[in-house]
Amino acid sequence: MQIDWFTVIAQVINFLILVCLLKRFLYKPVLKAIADREARINKQLAEAAASKAAAEGEYLLYKERNVEFDAEREKALEKVAIDMEKEKQQLLLQAQKESQTLRIKLQNDLKAEQHNILNEVKQRIQQTVLGIANKTLADLGNTNLETQIVSIFIQRLKHLNETEAHQLIQAIQPGGNLVVETAYNLNEEQKKQLENTIREMTGVHPVFQYEIDKSLISGITLKMKDYKLSWNTTDYLNDLQKHMNFNDVADKYWGNEQ
Amino acid sequence: MRLSPDEKIFWKDGFFQLNLTIVTTWMLMLVMVIAAYLVTRRLKNSITISRWQHILEIIVLTILTQMEDVGLKKPEKYLAFVGTLFLFIVVANLFSIVPMYESPTASLSTTSALAISVFIAVPVFGIAEKGILKYMKTYLQPNFLMLPFNIISEISRTLALAIRLFGNMMSGGMIVSILLIIAPYFFPIIMNVLGLLTGMVQAYIFAILATVYISAATQTEEQQLQKSQK
Secondary structure, eight states, rough: OOOOOOHHHHHHHHHHHHHHHHHHIIIIIHHHHHHHHHHHHHHHHHHHHHHHHHHHHHHHHHHHHHHHHHHHHHHHHHHHHHHHHHHHHHHHHHHHHHHHHHHHHHHHHHHHHHHHHHHHHHHHHHHHHHHHHHHHHHHHSSSSSSHHHHHHHHHHHHTTOOHHHHHHHOOTTTTEEEEESSSSOOOOOHHHHHHHHHHHHHHHOOOOEEEEEGGGSEEEEETTTTTEEEETTTHHHHHHHHHHHHHHHHHHHOOOOO | SSGGGGGGGEETTTTTTHHHHHHHHHHHHHHHHHHHHHHHHTTTOSOOOOOHHHHHHHHHHHHHHHHHTTTSSTTTTHHHHHHHHHHHHHHHHHHSTTTTTOOOOHHHHHHHHHHHHHHHHHHHHHHHHHOOOHHHHGGGGGOOGGGHHHHHHHHHHHHHHHHHHHHHHHHHHHHHHHHHOOSSHHEEEEEEEEHHHHHHHHHHHHHHHHHHHHHHHHHHHHHHHHHHHO
């Protein structure tokens, strides 16, 4: 057992070479890899922390925005509900008004129609009654309604009470226009009878002016200035109308829609 | 019976010779460098790495941690020297499981070479760290009377390093050889396992002692003060 100095030197050199080789192929790369990895991990951690912070920031921002959005939505919904209610009320009111207007118009139309029909019925009845009366009179006594009307009018004139007679005398001026309104043309005889009767009663000679008024149907009216004296069958027909109560008949046929 | 692999000489020319120790050392160097190259040529710095890279990183980081634990500041500077000491002795002893293998560390020449490397490296590192004057002053601590004792201490510890490793390694080999004669079937295997353990422990002791010496030589006055305060 002895030391071989050549071997010692050789081993020292071998060892130093090994140190250099391992430094080149082992320690340096491994330490570099570790350092790089640490740096990379640190960088990733820093990035992750930054991302987390950013995400938290974003989260808070969106949370806040969500709250604001919810509040705005609630507000908008409330406003919409109020607007809708207002609109509804307005529409209802408008509909009610329109309905009211329509109803009134309908009622008015109905009344007008009813009135027209009643008038027509009335006129037809008048014409029919007068026709019947005229025919009956002709059959019975060889006379007609017009002649009878003139006769009755003359009779009534003659039997006026004092006040009426006085009023007539006062009203008729000599040479003044006395308007005689009838629903038909009087013949000359009838005119002569009427004129003679008035002359006899009043003692004056007015100018007789004959006019036709179909609305009278049957009857005679004397007019001078403000004075008016008339006799016609309209009053009888009004009585008939009252007696028959046309309104009830109308209600029965058209129904009471009021 | 051959006590040292130095005695098996393949070629000799005067002072120069090629013996088993040198050849085995070359072989070990080749294996270590190739292994290191194969693993480190594809190192990755991503989160997931290969298991060989893991092993290398564990080895390197463990050596660094141990050096730091001993008290060495900036262990990366001395990693190549101390780490190679440790790895060379470990690998040299690990190969003893291969039949007919004779560890170069069982040669007093190799252990002396390693001890001499430490003997030279310690003052080199010390001077590099502190400067020549400050380093030389450490031989005069606590006073100049201690100079011879400090020098003796330097030499004796180097001798101790060399002899300790050689003794342990050589004895392991010797025991296996002797037991082979007495009980050739079972005991040599157990002794071989024990020898492996001893080899690991010796590698650790050698590396740690080298670290302690380097640490002592490179320690500045401030660090010494901090240490004494602790």
